Amino acid sequence: MSPQTKQVLRVGKAQLDLLEELTNANGVSGNEIEIREIIRKKVAPFADEIKVDGMGNLLVIKHAKKPNAIKVMLDAHMDEVGFMIVEEDGDGLYEFEHVGGGDERQFVSKPVSVGSQKLPGVIGSKPIHLASEDEMNAVISQQGMRIDLGPAGKGKAKRGDYAAYATKFIRSGDAIFAKALDNRLGCATLIELLKTAPEHIELLAAFTVQEEIGLRGAKVAAYDFYPQMAIAVDSTPAFDFERPDGNENTEYNCKLGGGPAIYIADRGTLSDPRLIRFLTQVAEENKINYQYRQPGGGGTDAGALHLTRGGIPSVSVSVPGRYAHTAVMLARISDWQDTLNLLQQALAAWTPEILSGDRA
Amino acid sequence: MKTLLKKLTETASPSGYESAIREVIRAEISSLSTNIKVDALGNLIVTMGKKTDNGLRVMIAAHMDEIGVIVSYVEKTGLVRFSNLGTILPQYLAGSRVVFLNGARGVINHDLPDDLHKIMPLNKHFIDVGATSDKDCLLKIGDVGVIDRSFVDLGKRVSAKSMDDRVACAVMIETMKKIKNNPHELVFVFSTQEEVQCKGATTAAYEIEPDLGIALDVTPSLDILGIKMQVDLGKGPAIKVRDMGMLSDPRVVSWMESTAKKNKIAYQLEVLDVGTTDAKVMQISKAGLPSGALSIPCRYVHSPSEVVDMDDVQATVNLLSALLNNPISL
Numbered sequence: 001m002s003p004q005t006k007q008v009l010r011v012g013k014a015q016l017d018l019l020e021e022l023t024n025a026n027g028v029s030g031n032e033i034e035i036r037e038i039i040r041k042k043v044a045p046f047a048d049e050i051k052v053d054g055m056g057n058l059l060v061i062k063h064a065k066k067p068n069a070i071k072v073m074l075d076a077h078m079d080e081v082g083f084m085i086v087e088e089d090g091d092g093l094y095e096f097e098h099v100g101g102g103d104e105r106q107f108v109s110k111p112v113s114v115g116s117q118k119l120p121g122v123i124g125s126k127p128i129h130l131a132s133e134d135e136m137n138a139v140i141s142q143q144g145m146r147i148d149l150g151p152a153g154k155g156k157a158k159r160g161d162y163a164a165y166a167t168k169f170i171r172s173g174d175a176i177f178a179k180a181l182d183n184r185l186g187c188a189t190l191i192e193l194l195k196t197a198p199e200h201i202e203l204l205a206a207f208t209v210q211e212e213i214g215l216r217g218a219k220v221a222a223y224d225f226y227p228q229m230a231i232a233v234d235s236t237p238a239f240d241f242e243r244p245d246g247n248e249n250t251e252y253n254c255k256l257g258g259g260p261a262i263y264i265a266d267r268g269t270l271s272d273p274r275l276i277r278f279l280t281q282v283a284e285e286n287k288i289n290y291q292y293r294q295p296g297g298g299g300t301d302a303g304a305l306h307l308t309r310g311g312i313p314s315v316s317v318s319v320p321g322r323y324a325h326t327a328v329m330l331a332r333i334s335d336w337q338d339t340l341n342l343l344q345q346a347l348a349a350w351t352p353e354i355l356s357g358d359r360a
Numbered sequence: 361m362k363t364l365l366k367k368l369t370e371t372a373s374p375s376g377y378e379s380a381i382r383e384v385i386r387a388e389i390s391s392l393s394t395n396i397k398v399d400a401l402g403n404l405i406v407t408m409g410k411k412t413d414n415g416l417r418v419m420i421a422a423h424m425d426e427i428g429v430i431v432s433y434v435e436k437t438g439l440v441r442f443s444n445l446g447t448i449l450p451q452y453l454a455g456s457r458v459v460f461l462n463g464a465r466g467v468i469n470h471d472l473p474d475d476l477h478k479i480m481p482l483n484k485h486f487i488d489v490g491a492t493s494d495k496d497c498l499l500k501i502g503d504v505g506v507i508d509r510s511f512v513d514l515g516k517r518v519s520a521k522s523m524d525d526r527v528a529c530a531v532m533i534e535t536m537k538k539i540k541n542n543p544h545e546l547v548f549v550f551s552t553q554e555e556v557q558c559k560g561a562t563t564a565a566y567e568i569e570p571d572l573g574i575a576l577d578v579t580p581s582l583d584i585l586g587i588k589m590q591v592d593l594g595k596g597p598a599i600k601v602r603d604m605g606m607l608s609d610p611r612v613v614s615w616m617e618s619t620a621k622k623n624k625i626a627y628q629l630e631v632l633d634v635g636t637t638d639a640k641v642m643q644i645s646k647a648g649l650p651s652g653a654l655s656i657p658c659r660y661v662h663s664p665s666e667v668v669d670m671d672d673v674q675a676t677v678n679l680l681s682a683l684l685n686n687p688i689s690l
């Protein structure tokens with residue numbers, strides 16, 4: 001590989017339009033159908049096989065053009081955190097539960113979109129005028145909030161209906177503001193990689209369901225594909241602020257502008273060291289910006305992938321994003337482009353020898 | 361046996377990075393079988409014998425990984441912040457030494473506490489590798505290390521880091537040497553990533569499809585974290601009845617008990633309220649299988665100086681050999 005290799009893939013209008021469409025659509029865990037249908041249409045022109053499995057994962061295969069090709073699985077979860085309607089209190093006010101790892105402190109005052117009819121609503125609570133001093137200092141509990149659809153929403157939503165944040169995609173310079181960048185960024189990445197799949201690998205792309213509630217889709221998708229190697233593509237939180245006390249920020253997870261975050265260790269997975277070394281080498285040789293995500297908690301679909309059947313060497317690569325699991329995330333186009341290029345170059349440079357030695 | 365134990369416990373191999381210990385063990389057992397392989401998660405799988413009509417395929421697992429540390433940040437001062445591989449207990453850290461797989465050595469301490477009586481959490485600890493700044497620091501994000509402590513012979517008892525679970529690796533190696541002709545296919549697994557939720561044994565059991573599963577691990581002796589432990593050092597191997605991850609198959613428990621009695625091997629019964637072993641994942645692999653565990657009593661588990669009794673270790677070898685060298689009917 002020449003050290004002058006250019007960034008092959010660009011994030012241009014087509015890619016941003018794709019991401020806009022994916023993030024504006026709703027796909028709360030367990031109800032990923034809207035996302036799945038968008039992706040199915042996008043990949044249809046260049047996929048060799050497309051199927052939906054029993055859990056609702058969209059499994060897409062791009063065959064190798066050579067026999068005995070190595071099977072590489074790319075995984076991106078389609079689902080996002082959101083809400084579920086539990087009970088109507090009357091007048092279009094609804095009690096709700098959250099679905100996935102939502103942050104209760106951030107629910108209040110967010111516009112939401114409810115059910116397949118996309119009823120407009122807002123998560124409401126007691127206003128500041130009426131709040132006691134104790135209430136002012138406490139986190140508002142979910143029990144004190146309602147999804148308010150207004151009088152027009154009376155009787156329109158029912159128990160079990162899903163609700164998602166209603167935030168619309170905005171691009172501002174190198175920044176993208178949108179809900180569900182975790183993990184429509186991963187979905188868009190896989191779609192782009194399917195287009196440019198190298199001929200020497202059997203590319204197995206799994207757009208998975210129910211990651212946010214326990215990596216449930218990935219588990220069965222990996223069982224079906226049983227590849228020789230797997231990469232989970234996701235978005236990982238960046239908390240790269242200056243600390244208010246002026247001390248070094250030692251727990252930032254990853255940084256915006258730092259390029260794709262390669263996982264070494266999280267709560268669910270110790271990435272295969274051979275794959276960490278390989279991705280690092282590809283990034284260095286192609287002069288692609290990259291960073292190691294700080295080892296620690298959190299997790300991705302890799303937690304399910306690597307334990308499948310007799311074991312699958314796995315790693316995660318994430319696009320950094322601020323404010324994960326809230327109504328608005330912020331990511332950078334340049335980080336996404338670096339992620340696309342790292343993965344594309346990694347697929348192109350893949351050889352079976354990378355896994356021929358024992359795992360470290 | 362002490363020599364072997366010293367060699368095994370002085371090898372640095374935290375969860376996910378078991379290659380060093382795998383090679384040490386491979387050298388010990390390579391003459392015992394022609395069927396030795398390493399799988400995708402790094403498990404060392406050694407098969408002895410073929411399954412016959414009145415035999416079983418038995419998976420015996422001892423984990424070769426140990427708890428460790430992983431670098432999460434290098435400060436401008438050169439001090440290194442870290443996260444854990446497995447359950448690191450912060451109360452044992454200050455003053456400990458660590459050695460990294462890249463050769464770097466360091467000492468652990470923590471930020472100034474507000475309250476001297478409180479145990480500082482892991483993220484308030486740092487490793488000092490002697491660097492004067494981040495520029496000359498030998499470590500970067502993702503480097504892994506383990507506690508740096510040598511084996512010490514205390515006579516009847518011995519102490520080392522990573523007795524959990526290298527003592528069981530030693531038991532397994534010694535037992536393998538005593539395997540005689542028997543009707544079973546014995547699949548000995550030196551498993552990986554047990555300390556991060558029994559991951560190696562999960563995928564190994566899937567591939568092996570055993571008829572019976574036995575895990576070998578340590579079990580805490582003396583009180584830990586205010587929880588009363590029933591098992592004592594020096595009273596023989598503990599036959600596990602229950603832990604937080606599994607209920608041993610009662611048939612396996614009674615088979616182990618009757619074998620111990622028949623061979624006049626003193627044993628204890630174990631009902632553990634903390635932790636679990638590889639037997640947890642074997643039991644529920646594929647369509648499920650009878651599983652149990654033999655535990656070696658161990659003091660100060662997950663501290664830099666774990667202590668076991670050599671008589672317990674030898675008795676565990678004797679019991680395991682008796683279990684595996686005879687027909688099994690559950």
Ligand SMILES: [Zn+2]
Pocket residue numbers: 077182183211234235
């Ligand atoms: Zn995600």
Ligand SMILES: [Zn+2]
Pocket residue numbers: 423524525554577578
């Ligand atoms: Zn153990």
